[in-house]
Amino acid sequence: MATIIDVAKAANVSPSTVSRVIADHPRISLKTKRKVREVMKDLAYYPNIQARNLAAKKTMMLGVVMGHSAMLAFQNPFxxxxIRGISATAHAxxxxxSLSTGGTEREILDEVRAMVQSKKVDGIILLYAKDQDPIFEYLRAENFPFVVVGTPPEHRLETDYIDNNNVALAEELVDYLIALGHEDIAFVGGDIHYGVTRDRVKGFEQSYAKHGLEVDAAYYQHNTDHVEETLLKLMQLKNRPTAILTQDDLMAYEIITHLERLAIRVPDDVSIISINNHALSNYMRPALTTVEIHIFELGYKAAEFLCQRIENPTKKAQHAFVETKLIVRESCAKRC
Amino acid sequence: MATIIDVAKAANVSPSTVSRVIADHPRISLKTKRKVREVMKDLAYYPNIQARNLAAKKTMMLGVVMGHSAMLAFQNPFxxxxIRGISATAHAxxxxxSLSTGGTEREILDEVRAMVQSKKVDGIILLYAKDQDPIFEYLRAENFPFVVVGTPPEHRLETDYIDNNNVALAEELVDYLIALGHEDIAFVGGDIHYGVTRDRVKGFEQSYAKHGLEVDAAYYQHNTDHVEETLLKLMQLKNRPTAILTQDDLMAYEIITHLERLAIRVPDDVSIISINNHALSNYMRPALTTVEIHIFELGYKAAEFLCQRIENPTKKAQHAFVETKLIVRESCAKRC
DNA sequence: CTGAAAGCGCTTACAG
DNA sequence: CTGAAAGCGCTTACAG
Structure with missing residues (x-):
């Protein structure tokens, strides 16, 4: 395999010059560049990335870490x-x-440590935001370039992140349900330790407050593991909810199925509104009213922010909201 | 940041010895190992991966390349x-x-070239198998370690691959439908240039032949882009099919929805059988009869084969089938 | 505009 | 069991 020295010899220049041609250094003459490039082509020369990175002290790699289970177990398209979004900017x-491979939280933390200490990546994208996250804290403590997809619960001002405006999003959803006449709305699913859930609860409450309504605490059901049980409990309440807000289309379908088993019809008896706009949601019966959150864009921007941070470690932290869109289909009806 | 030299000094040994301790070399005394390890801990020393790889001429990285669009566009859980499966063995x-980031086929090919020529990875996992694939051909020509998830159309004997037994799988499905009385079965969806589709067509035909039936060519509909049109055409046939085999649950739902619009009921009028066992398929109406193909296992084994190939470049090529399981639910009925 | 030299931080025959 | 030395294949001040 050809090295930079072979190219240098064949082109009658020094290795330094070849290196500069590779980097398209402006102070090399066009003539030299052309000659060297020709030789590189002839010899099918590709620079050895490891060597280049070692010398240049960078890796040109972005680490992507997904929270343990969270993303993958969930068979949603997130x-x-x-990844498609991240890939697009990474490629450009x-x-x-570089993907984290660990299964347990501990393994992932060790891996992240290794990524930064062993100089495997130039920066890291955290695909989640949650409370008391040792990985988040480690990255902060090391002052290593990273960005989070989601809104970190702490140190927001000093960290780069990208998210949907989950407060506003939930508020809009609840506004919509209230406009349909619903006043007893349950919020089912989503780990309350994740920022995303908390923000949505907040938006939920803002809408209620705005309309002079009071939230019944029994309507908050954030235990994802026992959907069926949760629904039973909810439906046995004196003031049983007439609408349900849930955070993912897949969970919405699970809920609809359980409801049907209880002979409760959607949307006639109970309205369901969701978030994520799964590709399937248009094909389902009833077609789901849900929110498009533009996941691709989230990934795209996250990588964008990270690259900027890597290039300029001292710049001010960036945050932004990616736009969302309520997609009204058939799973919500007027309260009768 | 501490280097191997700092550790060596602090531990009163040579850098070579530190290097050997890191690699847990057997010929280093336990006493020395202990001392060096202690120092490493004290100094929070992590070996620089780039340097190590450059010297050792390996990368300890596996490249994962997904076919352009194929995987991601499709919002299925594949x-x-x-990736979960691949991660599990990679981590172990x-x-x-390292993920490919290219969008177009050309970009992906360039990226794969760079991965191998620039020594970014020790081996590559191809997440698809198809005809005339320049990436496959390149990897073969370079004699670079790689494994394919799927059955390559050519050079099977010399290449490592892992797949389901798609011929047998499809045969079983058609056997099942025939046992229910169906004799006019359509096969909808799936690019015929992909090995997976071709194998399933073969299984389809084997079942027909076995039962002394003849396949009507009009029943093969492999144009994925216009499902609705395809169904219309199919349903206007004189011998309109009484059952449809499709290759993915998401497509099955799309089909069911279109059928309902035509006032054709599933499974009463037409039976639907699918492949992939999506997490949702149990919640759908009608619950889908489909095949569990154990995708995790496919990834796990692929990485396993690849690691073995990397460690032993001259060993005989390995292939294996991952088991599949027909899951009978409610979308198929006896022909009436 | 180009080159010689030092260096990036490791590994690994070779020698003892 | 351990060390000195060469080398992995680049980059980048420094000098001219």
């Missing part, structure tokens, strides 16, 4: 979509992608 | 699941994962 900016 | 064997 993961592939966000000539970065590679 | 991608996250197969201390390999990292």
């Amino acid at each position: 993961f592939p979509e966000v 900016r000539k970065y590679g992608l | 991608f996250p699941e197969v 064997r201390k390999y990292g994962l």
Whole structure:
């Protein structure tokens, strides 16, 4: 395999010059560049990335870490979509992608440590935001370039992140349900330790407050593991909810199925509104009213922010909201 | 940041010895190992991966390349699941994962070239198998370690691959439908240039032949882009099919929805059988009869084969089938 | 505009 | 069991 020295010899220049041609250094003459490039082509020369990175002290790699289980276990399209978005900017900016492989939280933390200490990546994208996250804290403590997809619960001002405006999003959803006449709305699913859930609860409450309504605490059901039980409990309440807000289309379908078993019809008896706009949601019966959150864009921007941070470690932290869109279909009806 | 030299000094040994301790070399005394390890801990020393790889001429990285669009556009759980499987063995064997980021086929090919020529990865996992694939051909020509998830159309004997037994799988499905009385079965969806589709067509035909039936060519509909049109055409046939075999649950739902619009009921008028066992398929109406193909296992084994190939480049090529399981639910009925 | 030299931080025959 | 030395294949001040 040809090295930079072979190219240098064949082109009658020094290795330094070849190196500069590779980097398209402006102070090399066009003539030299042309000659060297020709030789590189002839010899099918590709620079050795490891050597280049070692000398240049960078990696041109972005680490992507997904929270333990969270993303993958959930068979929703979040993961592939966000990766597509990240890939798009990574590719455009000539970065590679390195995925965390750990299964347990501990393994992932060790891996992240190794990624930064062993100089495997130039920066890291955290695909989640949650409370008391040792990985988040580690990255902060090390002052290592990273960005989070989601809104970190702490140190927001000093960290780069990208998210939907989940407060506003939930408020809009609840506004919509209230406009349909619903006043007893349950919020089912979603780990309350995740920022995303908390923000949505907040938006929920803002809408209620705005309309002079009071939230019944029994309507908050954030235990994802026992959907069926949760629904039973909810439906046995004196003031049983007439609408349900849930955070993912897949969960919405699970809920609808359980409801049907209880002979409760959607949307006639209970309205369901969701978030994520799964590709299937248009094909389902009833077609789901849900929110498009533009996951691709989330990933795209996250990588964008990270690359900027890597290039300029001292710049001010960036945050932004990616737009969302309520998609009204058939799973919500007027309260009768 | 501490280097191997700092550790060596602090431990009163040579850098070579530190290096050997890191590699847990057997010929280093336990006493020395202990001392060096202690120092490493004290100094929070992590070996620089780039340097190590440059010197050792390996990368401890596995490249994962997904066919252009194929995996991601399709919002099915294949991608996250197969990555989970790959991650599991990669993590166990201390390999990292590097994802291809290209969008177009050309970009992906360039990226793969760069991965191998620039020594970014020790081996590559191809997440698809198809005809005339320049990436496959390149990897073969370079004699670079790689494994394919799927059955390559050519050079099977010399290449490592892992797949379901798609011929047998399809045969079983058609046997099942025939046992229910169906004799006019359509096969909808799936690019015929992909090995997976071709194998399933073969299984389809084997079942027909076995039962002394003849396949009507009009029943093969492999144009994925216009499902609705395809169904219309199919349903206007004189011998309109009484059952439809499709290759993915998501497509099955699309089909069911279109059928309902035509006032054709599933499974009463037409039976639907599918493949992939999506997490949702149990919640759908009608609950889908489909095949569990164990995607995690596919990824796990693929990485396993690849690591073995990397460690032993001259060993005989390995292939294996991952088991599949027909899951009978409610979308198929006896022909009436 | 180009080159010689030092260096990036490791590994690994070779020698003892 | 351990060390000195060469080398992995680049980059980048420094000098001219």
